[in-house]
Amino acid sequence: MNNFRNPPIPQNIDTLDTCPKFNNFNTLASYPDNDVNLKDVSLVDSDNLPLFEDDMDTTSLISALKTNLAYWQAKPDSFKITIGKDSYTAIQMRATTKKLLAIFSQNLKSSELNDILKKDFKLYRSVADDGSDSVVITGYYEAQISVSAEPTEKYKYPIHLKPSDLIKISPLANLDFDYGRIDENGNLVKHYSREEIRSGKLDGQNLEIVWSAHPAEIMLLQIQGSGILSFGEGGFIKAGFNGANGWPFKSVQRILMECGEIPSMNFSSFIAYLTAQSQERELRLVNLNPRYIFFKINPSDTQPYGAMGRPLTPGRSIAVDPKPIPYGLTAVLKSKKPIAGANGNISEFKDFTRMVTTQDTGSAIRGPGRVDLFWGAGDKAKLEASSMKAKGELYLLVLK
Incomplete structure (x- = not known):
């Protein structure tokens, strides 16, 4: 059983309403999970590459690299990306892969x-204002939540398909939102917020896939980006990312x-904390995050797809901000990873070095100093991914 430190709340007063920082939360456009003082990706000397001893099997790496290659082969030769101050074509990235x-x-x-990597490849690393040159690394996984095929008294919160009026906005538009809709005045605006959707703005459009008992579990699914939707009578379907509402x-x-209100805890424990609240308060807390993700049904035998449009490889695929760190890159990641013990808890945090591939992104992944490592599916993946939050180093590789 989870025991949480929850201070007494005076009658009719929510803890948040007495918190000065909550006013700041309400006024800021976004409020990421942490502040990272990183501003750029810069070319560094190859001697900066840490001693490379990959902690995973080669088979998974080959699979991830083949996914990257398929991505670059689908791009026209003239397609360009920018890394730091340098530009590269799809031809160069194919050669790299x-x-x-x-x-x-x-x-x-x-x-x-190590000798080959240092001799044949350029290295790019995130540059920090404070001189630490570190990135913050978290984990994500293929979530699994209980659902119902029909709404019931218990299962009454829908998970939605993409609305027909949702527009994906090009980064070239230079707007501060990534998805939107055309409003009644003909203006391009953000789509409805989480709270507006929960109040019924999408009702009557046949967008409901299934129903969940907890809005917090829907938010979990949305933050992870994909998941397994399990029915009580047996069976499941897989849901994958298919757009967002444009809110930060x-x-x-x-x-x-x-x-x-709460101590530091892993993300799974936090979701458990939310679901332990009254229905009214759980809904209020979840609605504080206005960003809302839409889904599509994926084949039951496939891995989750990343934002790159390709299957993710557990342990190898990472989510990045594609503006400073484009998709389809290969990198060396160095950090500490949580290790699940036999008792179902984290037994230790262990140093590791691993070759990873940039194949996904996430709502909370902003700037060159944030990396989210995909763990896969299952209880072990859930525990370790939810417990992963450490500083580390990320070196992007491009063939000289």
């Missing part, structure tokens, strides 16, 4: 791998921590 596939298809020693992400967990 093919070279990496050739290298890791050989049974090379760690020392040989606001971290409910962060504001509750800053207001002293």
